Each structure stands twice: as C-alpha cells, then as structure tokens.
Amino acid sequence: MSRAAACLSGATVLTLLSAAAAAAAGGLPGEKFPEGGRKGEDVYAQVEVIKYDTSKNGNGAAAGPVSAVQTDWSPPPCWYAPKWSPDELSDYYQRLYNGMRNDPGMPPDAASQWNEERRNYIDGDYEDFNREKDGEGMWWGAVQNPNAPLDEQFTCNRLPFWADNGETPDVENIITPEILAGLAYEQIKVPGTEVTLAPGGKSKVNLPTWAWLDGGEFKPVAVTASLAVGGLDMSATTTATPKSLRIEPGTKDARLHPASGECTINDDGSIGEPYAKGKADQEPPCGVTYLRSSGDGSYAMEATVTWEIGWTGTGVAAPQALPDGTFGNEQAVEVEEIQSINR
Numbered sequence: 001m002s003r004a005a006a007c008l009s010g011a012t013v014l015t016l017l018s019a020a021a022a023a024a025a026g027g028l029p030g031e032k033f034p035e036g037g038r039k040g041e042d043v044y045a046q047v048e049v050i051k052y053d054t055s056k057n058g059n060g061a062a063a064g065p066v067s068a069v070q071t072d073w074s075p076p077p078c079w080y081a082p083k084w085s086p087d088e089l090s091d092y093y094q095r096l097y098n099g100m101r102n103d104p105g106m107p108p109d110a111a112s113q114w115n116e117e118r119r120n121y122i123d124g125d126y127e128d129f130n131r132e133k134d135g136e137g138m139w140w141g142a143v144q145n146p147n148a149p150l151d152e153q154f155t156c157n158r159l160p161f162w163a164d165n166g167e168t169p170d171v172e173n174i175i176t177p178e179i180l181a182g183l184a185y186e187q188i189k190v191p192g193t194e195v196t197l198a199p200g201g202k203s204k205v206n207l208p209t210w211a212w213l214d215g216g217e218f219k220p221v222a223v224t225a226s227l228a229v230g231g232l233d234m235s236a237t238t239t240a241t242p243k244s245l246r247i248e249p250g251t252k253d254a255r256l257h258p259a260s261g262e263c264t265i266n267d268d269g270s271i272g273e274p275y276a277k278g279k280a281d282q283e284p285p286c287g288v289t290y291l292r293s294s295g296d297g298s299y300a301m302e303a304t305v306t307w308e309i310g311w312t313g314t315g316v317a318a319p320q321a322l323p324d325g326t327f328g329n330e331q332a333v334e335v336e337e338i339q340s341i342n343r
Contacts (some may be wrong), residue, residue: 063191064235073322075148075186077155105178138229140169140174180225181238184225203336215268222238228315236311242306247287255291270288304327309323
C-alpha cells in the first residue's frame with residue numbers, strides 16, 4: 001500500500017481517493033494542489049477558502065507562536081466549508097478516478113466504491129451534480145488543518161453535500177466564526193521575550209538583578225480570519241494581549257521578585273521597572289537575586305510572557321475568551337561573587 005493510503009487507513013473512501021487525486025497530481029513535497037497538498041510524505045485534502053489578515057500580527061526574527069495554557073484545547077483539525085461549483089465537483093471526481101488509476105497502492109475495491117459514490121451525484125440523490133442549480137449554491141466538503149494530527153484531520157468525513165447560497169447547513173463542524181477564531185489563534189505571533197537585565201554585565205551574588213520589558217514592544221497583536229464564498233460572509237479577529245512575565249532563574253539557588261516569579265503588566269504595557277543608579281540594594285518589582293556564583297558557566301534564565309487571548313466576530317455581541325497563550329526564551333546569565341579588597 002502507498003504511503004498516502006497507509007496514512008489514511010480507516011478514513012472514508014472519499015478521503016482516501018482525495019489523497020490519491022492529490023498524489024496523482026505530482027509535484028514536490030510541500031507543493032500546493034488544487035484540492036490537496038503534502039506535508040512531508042503525507043498527503044492531505046486542502047482548499048484555500050479562508051483568508052488571513054496578519055497586518056497587526058507580531059513580527060521580527062524573534063517572534064513566534066504562542067502555546068495554549070489549556071492543554072485540552074487546540075485549533076480545529078477540520079471543518080466543512082463551500083468548495084465546489086457543479087462543474088468543479090464533477091471535475092473533482094474525474095481527477096479522483098485518474099488518481100486512483102495511477103496509484104498502485106489503492107485497495108482493489110476502491111474503483112467500484114468510487115463509481116458507486118460518483119453515481120449518487122449523477123442520477124442518485126442528486127442529478128448531474130446539481131448543474132441546474134449552478135450559481136444558486138455550492139457543494140460543501142471537508143477541509144483539513146494540515147497542522148493537526150493526521151487522524152484528527154479526517155474526523156470530518158462526510159461526502160460532499162449541497163447548500164443554497166446563504167444557507168448554513170445544520171452539520172457538526174460546519175464553518176463558524178468560532179472556528180475562524182481558533183484558526184486565527186494558530187496564526188498569532190508575538191514578540192520575543194528577551195528581557196533587559198541590570199545592573200549591566202555579570203550579575204552579582206546576593207544583589208538583585210532587575211528585569212523589565214519595554215511597553216513599546218509588548219502591545220496587543222491580532223489576526224483576522226475571514227470567509228466570503230457560497231453566499232457566506234463571516235470573519236473573526238483573535239487578539240493576544242500581554243498579561244504577565246514569569247521568570248525561571250535556571251537554578252534553585254535564587255530568590256525571585258516577586259516571590260511567585262510572576263511579574264504583572266503595567267498600565268503602559270511595560271513589565272517590571274528599569275534599573276536606575278542607586279537602586280542596587282533595593283528589591284525590584286520584577287527580577288531575581290542569585291545566591292550562588294555560576295562559576296565558569298552561566299545560568300539559563302527563562303523569561304515567559306503569558307498572553308490573554310480572546311476573539312470577536314460576525315454575530316458576536318461581546319468579546320469571547322480563548323485559552324491564554326505563552327511564549328518565551330532562555331537567556332544566559334553569568335553570576336559572580338562580589339570582590340572585596342582588604343586593606
């Protein structure tokens with residue numbers, strides 16, 4: 001059995017043949033197909049009907065995606081959306097047939113099952129792919145999120161179904177503003193979290209090291225996902241707002257400020273307070289006091305920002321919450337003993 005067929009075992013015949021059609025289209029890994037694509041050697045069905053506005057997203061080389069704090073939440077793995085006109089669905093099935101003929105890994109009974117399925121759109125529940133209603137509606141089908149686990153992508157396994165323009169089918173996993181919000185969450189990028197440390201140079205044992213983040217960099221970021229096809233016009237904007245900074249000193253021989261290690265955000269969007277001359281002995285609002293030298297090496301201090309995330313969208317009267325997200329990085333901190341001179 002081919003790699004595509006093996007990966008999709010247990011899915012519906014339509015899903016299996018969709019993968020075959022994408023594979024038969026040829027091309028290099030990562031190339032986009034009209035109805036499919038590849039992620040490594042895995043083939044998936046995909047159609048680009050959702051548009052993303054990332055103009056208000058985080059940027060820069062150090063920017064990256066957030067990780068949801070709520071571990072049982074993840075972006076939607078699949079959904080149903082308008083995909084084909086009558087002519088396009090007819091062509092889709094023709095390409096399935098061509099892909100099946102050219103894939104030696106297809107199961108022996110795939111041809112007969114494909115033919116039975118195709119007949120349903122010719123003279124079964126529908127007639128001639130609903131061509132008499134061309135322009136009045138669209139064929140809906142499953143769309144897979146290529147970033148989701150492969151088995152979860154294919155939980156949306158309904159055969160293509162018809163909906164008139166403006167109609168939202170009463171089907172589980174149908175595209176909604178909430179699904180769009182989850183997909184926008186997946187596109188969110190936030191700034192890197194390299195904090196400023198002071199006093200400058202090497203930190204000193206038993207003297208506080210002040211840590212802060214500039215408010216100009218840590219401001220809300222947002223991504224809007226929208227869909228306008230098949231008489232539908234919906235969108236959702238997911239916004240991430242910096243909430244707090246957590247310091248992990250990289251050693252047990254340290255004391256955090258505050259003791260929880262969680263530094264809250266200030267009114268101006270900054271976190272912590274810049275060090276100023278004469279404050280060396282004061283306790284900082286955000287920082288760490290190292291109790292032991294790092295010797296010839298350094299401590300891997302980790303600074304992680306928690307972002308509060310929510311969304312607004314079509315038909316939603318008030319902002320809706322999504323799980324908080326985190327993003328951080330490590331910084332090398334050298335700590336030395338205070339040198340004293342005996343006279």
